[in-house]
Amino acid sequence: MALSWFAVLAITTPLGVVAYRNGLALTPQMGWNTWNYFGCNVSESTILSAAQAIVDNGLDKYGYEYVIVDDCWHDSTRDPDTGAPRPDPTRFPNGIKAVADEVHSLGLKFGIYSDAGEYTCGGRYGSLGYEEIDAKTYASWDVDYLKYDNCFNDGQSGIPLVSFNRYANMSRALNATGRPILYSMCNWGQDGPWDWAPTIANSWRISGDIFDTFDRADDRCPCTSAIGCLLSGWHCSVMNVINKMSSLGQKAGPGIGWNDADMLEVGNGGMTKSQYIVHFSFWAILKSPLILGNDVTQMTNETLEIITNDAIIAINQDASGSPASRIWVVNVTGGELQLWAGSLSTGATVIGLLNSSPTDQTIDLKMADVFIDSSAQVKTAKYRLYDLWQRSSSNDTVWGKDIGVVSGEVPGVSLAPQSCLI
Amino acid sequence: MALSWFAVLAITTPLGVVAYRNGLALTPQMGWNTWNYFGCNVSESTILSAAQAIVDNGLDKYGYEYVIVDDCWHDSTRDPDTGAPRPDPTRFPNGIKAVADEVHSLGLKFGIYSDAGEYTCGGRYGSLGYEEIDAKTYASWDVDYLKYDNCFNDGQSGIPLVSFNRYANMSRALNATGRPILYSMCNWGQDGPWDWAPTIANSWRISGDIFDTFDRADDRCPCTSAIGCLLSGWHCSVMNVINKMSSLGQKAGPGIGWNDADMLEVGNGGMTKSQYIVHFSFWAILKSPLILGNDVTQMTNETLEIITNDAIIAINQDASGSPASRIWVVNVTGGELQLWAGSLSTGATVIGLLNSSPTDQTIDLKMADVFIDSSAQVKTAKYRLYDLWQRSSSNDTVWGKDIGVVSGEVPGVSLAPQSCLI
Amino acid sequence: MALSWFAVLAITTPLGVVAYRNGLALTPQMGWNTWNYFGCNVSESTILSAAQAIVDNGLDKYGYEYVIVDDCWHDSTRDPDTGAPRPDPTRFPNGIKAVADEVHSLGLKFGIYSDAGEYTCGGRYGSLGYEEIDAKTYASWDVDYLKYDNCFNDGQSGIPLVSFNRYANMSRALNATGRPILYSMCNWGQDGPWDWAPTIANSWRISGDIFDTFDRADDRCPCTSAIGCLLSGWHCSVMNVINKMSSLGQKAGPGIGWNDADMLEVGNGGMTKSQYIVHFSFWAILKSPLILGNDVTQMTNETLEIITNDAIIAINQDASGSPASRIWVVNVTGGELQLWAGSLSTGATVIGLLNSSPTDQTIDLKMADVFIDSSAQVKTAKYRLYDLWQRSSSNDTVWGKDIGVVSGEVPGVSLAPQSCLI
Amino acid sequence: MALSWFAVLAITTPLGVVAYRNGLALTPQMGWNTWNYFGCNVSESTILSAAQAIVDNGLDKYGYEYVIVDDCWHDSTRDPDTGAPRPDPTRFPNGIKAVADEVHSLGLKFGIYSDAGEYTCGGRYGSLGYEEIDAKTYASWDVDYLKYDNCFNDGQSGIPLVSFNRYANMSRALNATGRPILYSMCNWGQDGPWDWAPTIANSWRISGDIFDTFDRADDRCPCTSAIGCLLSGWHCSVMNVINKMSSLGQKAGPGIGWNDADMLEVGNGGMTKSQYIVHFSFWAILKSPLILGNDVTQMTNETLEIITNDAIIAINQDASGSPASRIWVVNVTGGELQLWAGSLSTGATVIGLLNSSPTDQTIDLKMADVFIDSSAQVKTAKYRLYDLWQRSSSNDTVWGKDIGVVSGEVPGVSLAPQSCLI
Incomplete structure (x- = not known):
């Protein structure tokens, strides 16, 4: 109601604050990401098909604008000469920039993924120690968005300052490129990012990875509160994440940034329609980014109905930004x-x-x-x-x-x- | 009784200790602050009207001497040449020093607000990295008191040493000005300031922000103990704060400093008279600073009766300083x-x-x-x-x-x- | 079933990840260690008798390949000239390399023990500050495996980064020798090694020392969860360790490394056959290293039956490495x-x-x-x-x-x- | 029994370990300290009267050998020329060395007190930053024992490494004097000293200050476990301390050092004989130092009977040192x-x-x-x-x-x- x-x-x-000064995400970002449905099976065609489906289904009109390739886009090694990251030549035969161009030509924006560690969660090379070359390379590919993960980080966590410094390195590198790149921190809520991320990022995850379940308790996601959680884990249910949000709304706002409840599972089949409505509605009123995680090339009417409820989206995108x-x-x-x-x-x-x-x-x-x-x-x-x-x-x-x-x-x-x- | x-x-x-050697607040400070009632709506007239009302109502005779402007007095940018902070020229057309002079002429003292971070909680520029120029500027304005907040601190918290260093920087800067400036730390009890603030400050907050409620549990103030609290929050009730004080009295004393239970809500309308009496009485016996937070230009007799109970104030100001x-x-x-x-x-x-x-x-x-x-x-x-x-x-x-x-x-x-x- | x-x-x-690049332990390591049965009573003959018994009983065919001497092999001082560690000349009259050679000649591999502190837990000299000379010496002795303990570490723990740096020093030193040496971290789960050990080690302990009991609660092992445990202790029962493993399986995998539930007590007499079967089975499905801790020169048929169950071992050694x-x-x-x-x-x-x-x-x-x-x-x-x-x-x-x-x-x-x- | x-x-x-190599306290130290009874009221005569009473009552024959002056022996300032600490000239007209000499002449040893902070708990100057000059001065006074407290430490705590470094500075300074000085750390159990104190000290407190009560719960001593306690406090009862010891015995031993349960209250009047027997017996079997805290110049037979039970003392001083x-x-x-x-x-x-x-x-x-x-x-x-x-x-x-x-x-x-x- x-x-x-x-x-x-x-x-x-x-508030007049613009804590992180790239000027993006004055309301929570919206878009689509490969991970929840495709996992590591990403390629030029996966992404372009999705981008086309977004336009064909009119999702862009509702605000879904970022098309983001998550983990596993990488070639097996960095460029031996420059140290720059390279895409997998089989999956991305035309390179990443070509994909970004195509996405842009559809009126959408393009996002990419990396990790503030030695390796990504999927075992590709991470950006720890390569922040500058990686940010420059992404900018040269006309990337508009970076999701930045937390695996294999060489113990660089445990107190806010250590985590801040690690994530701030990429923030500075992105800003130094001159290209506005939305910076989506994915450190799973470790060390309370709601307290220190606003000056360096546009949004920050507050939990381990979501799983397509409504309220199943799972040992793999052992925390019931985001505060002081020492093992973020994965297989977190919708209710687990909603409850973790209960004290955090006060930390978000326009120009400050957003608590990210993780990407949406709507349309992936693990929940009932009513449960997906809870999922989508609460992500919206919590002012979480709304990043679709289903296969947008094959959507049921039910899925479409949920993700295109313009009243719910209007609440999420309301200018007050008040969770x-x-x-x-x-x-x-x-x-x-x-x-x-x-x-x-x-x-x-x-x-x-x-x-x-x-x-x-x-x-x-x-x-x-x-x-x-x-x-x-x-x-x-x-x-x-x-x-x-x-x-x-x-x-x-x-x-x-x-x-x-x-x-x-x-x-x-x-x-x-x-x-x-x- | x-x-x-x-x-x-x-x-x-x-004890003969003078832990923080500015010689101020040998008993808990008393005064009035703009925040609880006016929020960001502060101006020369707000402050001078309040100062006049304090004198007119004889509150100064009871010990209420500091008149403190909280957040949002700032111009949108620092002075581009010197880096010094500047007041909002519309709200403070005569500058801050003129306000301080006026307050002084009434026999009162004048306090100001800043934040140990990049931005204040209200989104103005903070003092992190600007401690020296800011302290000097405040001293040049004849400021007598600094409330120093904790928002947007770039992850400089999580262990006592990190928080200490950040707050000690301003302490040193204030002392270096040669002007005695009461230093009121507002880090919301993070990292146990009662253990490390006495050598650098006159008082330290022990909780998130108070709200004008007696005992309502609120998810926005999730901790029930001040010890180890990882999200201080706001909307903390009077009973929440009293209970957080239960183990901390041993850490305060004359020349050591005071546990600050936050500013008073007496007179703001959210509680009954009996609840306000609990609020005021316990702040007093806990040796919390007594900083009024209501509109002193419009007080009921009931409010006046509570805040001028001289027996209660005498307990708060007793020389033993024993909570x-x-x-x-x-x-x-x-x-x-x-x-x-x-x-x-x-x-x-x-x-x-x-x-x-x-x-x-x-x-x-x-x-x-x-x-x-x-x-x-x-x-x-x-x-x-x-x-x-x-x-x-x-x-x-x-x-x-x-x-x-x-x-x-x-x-x-x-x-x-x-x-x-x- | x-x-x-x-x-x-x-x-x-x-995943294609090889987080720690020494190429070892793509499945959990298997072997035998002196500690659980012999404690500090180790000598050339203890080790060689065990190695011979492993071969005689055909345990090597089941995968038990590492023969590891735990604490107390040391001479009372390092070499005064070089600073290199030296074995106790009485217990190891032919030196460590001679023992390693003998073990190798039986088709087995040889492991040794040290500590990331000033002293080992048994009071011998530790490797803190001696990482390079010690790794070089071990390599010169043809050592294949290092168990690296956590006693007397001069406070170098408490946040992941501090523990990581201390253990990474030995990791680098081992890699610098050019000899592949399996690196088995034994920091008792302090500071959550499952988050940061994969880039530096092949396995990491997740608990205090096991004791030969099934489910006895013991004040000396006060934690019931591995997450955030601040006193790892010892005398941990099999059920205590199993429960500590419940959220950690997600952190292990081939090329990433293994959660080490500690060495086996099967055959040491403190549990029933049925309890030992639980112990061995769960260590196997949790993908813990399987390091025997009994006297392999004197085994009952029951003990042999348990530790040679090839289906259970096959699960432990399955290529998926999925706990x-x-x-x-x-x-x-x-x-x-x-x-x-x-x-x-x-x-x-x-x-x-x-x-x-x-x-x-x-x-x-x-x-x-x-x-x-x-x-x-x-x-x-x-x-x-x-x-x-x-x-x-x-x-x-x-x-x-x-x-x-x-x-x-x-x-x-x-x-x-x-x-x-x- | x-x-x-x-x-x-x-x-x-x-174990052959001598973790802290000053060779002292191979069994828990025994003696007498001014604090529990006299507080800040210390003087030459207080100490010498007590020393004489120890000998007169034959307590030295039972092992009570250290006579320790706790806080407040200090002059109001350090020596302005050398920075060295000086005793209060009224209370110690002949200086500290004269007192130590007198104590030595009675066949006893002499101990002193300082604090690893800017101020002692009683508000005198602390040794933080003055470790070298203070240790040298103590040695020049023929001091045999240092109790080293934790007040006003400028936030130098919160993780083991920070606390270790602060206390190790004094350890090094004491060792550098060449005089064997028993080093009794009093950091109230903060940051788990049982894990890191053995390489730098002879004993370490594990709790806030004891109070002369048997089992009274008190908000001023809020922790029920020593593990992870964030506010050690004071007014801890005997049962509170016994329960805090329950997991810590494994960390102590001869040559490693001792968990210090704080000084004894036997004879101070707050407990029954039976309660004092519990107090003394458990301190003994826990291998806590046995430091009397009563007025030994006025002891009842009951008190004497308790503190001279040679069987109980023999257990405390048993060579195994196994709590x-x-x-x-x-x-x-x-x-x-x-x-x-x-x-x-x-x-x-x-x-x-x-x-x-x-x-x-x-x-x-x-x-x-x-x-x-x-x-x-x-x-x-x-x-x-x-x-x-x-x-x-x-x-x-x-x-x-x-x-x-x-x-x-x-x-x-x-x-x-x-x-x-x-």
Whole structure:
């Protein structure tokens, strides 16, 4: 549900900060990345087919603009003469620049991947100690985006300063190229990047790798909080990542940068539609980058419907850049109920009501909770409610279905299993 | 209640230490700061109106002497020639020194704000790397006080030594100016400043930012202990901060410095009178700086009554500088009962009995608990009890209402919801 | 049980990484070490008797190839002229090289021990500051393997970078000798070596020293997780170590290196046969090095039977090098039930079902759990099951007893106390 | 109870290590220190009276040999010309060397106090940055012992390497004087000194300051484990310290150094005789230094009886230097039952059975527990038991009362409230 018409008084003064001065990602970046679906099976055709599909499906109109090749694009060695990175000549017979040109010609932007270590996670050569030559080479290929991973980093982590220095080296190198390159840090939340990444990057991962599951606990992703997590791991579920976000929204904002909840799994088949809606909705209200991770050349209508919900995307791309905060959590059998709320630049408030349990749940939604930081006047005012996912009804608006005007509370809100209302 | 007449034997030898040698804040500093009420909306008139109101309301007579402009006083850039900071020419058309002069002419002192990072929390330029020029500039403006924040610090935290070095740079710069400038560290308790700040600062924050709530748990302030807290956050409630103080009193003292529980919210409207009394009383007995955070130009009688309780202020400003210790905590439905006690230079003992729950509570107050570190003789002696908040009765004294002489225990002490007896 | 015939689709792309470039231990190393049985009582004859027994019992045919002398081989001082280490002239009258030659002549390889500190754990001189001369000396003795311990390290630990630098010094020194020397780091899991050891070593211990007990909690081994453990200790039980491994399998692999669960206690008498089978089986599926720690000159048939189970060894040495992951844990009275699964290069899947409790347990083994990361198709396919420890029955195969074809689930699997089915 | 006659087979090989090479404290040091009783009230006469009382009471015959002046012996400033420390001329009119000479003339040794920081805990000048001049001065005063504290250390802690370097500076300075000076580190267990102090010191504190209470929980001593404790604090009870020792015994030994549980409170009046016996007994079997902290010029017979139990002292000073380990802990109402055991160089085993609760407890003492690390043969052997505190009965021996021969278990052992059997 989204609240409108009755504007919430802005409590915080908009900040003038441009912490990382490349001027990019004033709202969370959107795009597509090869990893979640293709893993190491990347090539010129993988990328160009995806770029074409993005345009053909009109995804670019919704804001998905970066086409990013993740790990394994590399030749087996660097150029022996210059030390520069080189693409795999079989997979990229025309080089990377040719791919970037083609992507640009479709009106999209092109991103690449490397690692702040000796090797990438997939075992290719990393950029540690090669920041300058690598940044220059990417710029010469007209790259617009760098995802920068964390494997095999020679112990250069453990306290913020050590991690900062390692990632700042690439930041400086990118800036020195003169080309604006969005810098997407992927250090899995180690050493609390939300505290130190804003001066060097546009976004920073806050968790180990996502897996296409809704709420499965997995020993391979042992932390339940992002704070102080010492083994980020992988196979993290959507609910694991949402819960890790619960204290971090305060650290993000326009010109500061974004908490990255990892790339989307929507369309990869491991979750139900309702679970994917939770996934996409919360990534949006948390102001995470929205980077598709499915095969965009083969999408079901269901997948398309989810990733093109323009109300949800509008919230993610709202100029206020203010991530929703979690108001409360209640444990129920097999899961949790959670209430989140966030403010928009229009004065509207976005509400996320989440049921992660496998059974129906009913709750009374109190405006005093939604506007918990606000005055009594705000808490008791009248609001018009919209349901952002019920979009086919006759009274459909830009915000979805108009639920009517409410005041005080919305009694008996029904939540299907593993679903959310936004 | 305060105990008097029957002096407690001093157990500890007064220390001769002057850890930080600027000679200031031998008792916790008192004053007023723009942030809690005005946020970034600061200007010459905001500050001068407040200064005038302080004098008009006689608050200066109670010890409130520092008038501090917090974040956002800055021009958009430093002076391009000298690198010196400059005030916003619209908000401060006469410059900062003119404001300081005016404040001084009222018999008050003037404080300013900066940040040990690239940017302030509000997105203005920080002092990291500019310590010398900034300290010199502040001194040239006749500044008496610096609040020094922690945002955007380029990862210079995580172990005490890294944080110490960053904050020590400004300490040295301030001392080098030759002007005594009270140095109020605001690193939110990161890396345990109570262990290393005494040699470089007059006070140090021990928590994330306070919010005008009594005991609301909030994901944005995730730590319940100050020790080892890795995300200080904000929206911390009064009870959250009081509990964070429970082990830290041993680290403060005259000439050593003060644990700063953050600025006061009394008068900002988010709490009941009884809750504000808890807030003010505990800040006082914990020997926190007492920095008002309300709009002093518009105060209710209730607010004035709280912030001008001279018995409470006398405890805060007692020469012994010995913060109260928590004796016990008992969980009750919806909150906690807590007993705190501390010694005064007069030999009296201050007792803080706290009920954070929403219901009435009754307890037997045992002198054996109050004097838990002392001999059997002390535990069973007779004491005269005063209630420091019941001040209007006929037998009123400097310590408040005389409750009479007690020995052994005070049975059946009643505590209203979310209140305390001091 | 091992699943075969119905190959599991490989999900992960094999990595080309050779993180530590000495080319050794592409599967976990196997061998024998003096410590668990002989402690400091080592000599030429101890080692040569063991080497001979390894050959006589045909253990070399199963892959046990490294014969390693642990601590206390040293003379009381280094060579006063060169600074080189020297063996105890009484215990090693012919020097170390003579022992290595003899071991080599038996077709085996020879390993030695030192410590990344001032002293070894047994109080001999350590290699800290002597990395170069020590590595050179070992190479001159034709040493093939170095176990490198962590005692008395002058505080050079606490963050990954400090530990990395200390262990990297020996890594560089070993590589500089030109002789391939397997580098077995023994820093007890401090500072998370799984994150930084792969670029410098072939394996890394993840826990304090094992003790010959199955599941006894012991204050001397206080951590229950390897992650963030601040006192590794010793007297760690088999179950303690298995549980510490639960999140770490993701960090190991061929060419990356191995999580070392410590040397084997099989045959040392402190556990039952069933407990030793758990011990050996889990070390195998976790891809831990398999280093015997018993007196191989005096082995019972039971001990021999366990350590020569070629199916179990084949899993350990499988080319995929993919450690099993823990799927679930259920607490039962006096212990736990656990399910682990891992993939093999043949497409088969290894299943480890563990009952650590002192009573019989029965469970339904669900294929949906075993193939928890896979598609519905994989979960419901037919599989042929083998029991790798029931090896004497008539329908015995290379994988042990053929249990038959199953689909969906195996109902009512019986687990004897403190046993496992693999 | 102590077990004798039936020697336990030594399992561990004695180590030849002399980690810190000043050759002192091959068994835990014994002596007396001013702090616990006199605090800052120290003078020549305080010390000489105590030294005389030690001799008069024959305490020196029991091993108490170091007479140590703690904090506050200092003049207000260092010598302005040389930078050397100077004693308070009023309190020490003849200087420190004269006091040391007098102490030496009584056959005792003399110790002093300083701090690895800018100031001592009592606010006098510390030795940070003055290690060389201070060590030289102490040596010139014929000092035999340095207690080296941790206050006001300018953030030089947080990781082992930083703490090590700070304390190693004084270690080097002491060694450079040529005079053997026992080096007693007092960094309150910060950064795990048991891992890195052995190469630089003779003993290291493992906790915040003790208080004269048996088991009172106190917010001023917030940690319940020594491992990873981030605020050591003070007002730690005897039980708090005993429990902190539970994993640390493995780190101590002759020539390695000792875990220091802090100075004794026996005789200071805050505990019952039975509680003081627990205190003294456990300090002894934990191989903590035994430094008296009472007023030895005024001792009750009870106090003398406790601190001169030669069997208990013999265990503390046993050449094996092997601290007892905790076998088990059982929670009972109001406290815990604990069993500890340790081996002696004679082959006997010391058993500590502890009841910290306020009520009588009865347990069956099982030899299988006492000899938990040993073979079945050892567990079922016959042992002669002695009670080391029942010393007045007719069958008294050097080990106390002979309880008789036991085998398998001692059923129905009675434990008075807050007492122990050794």
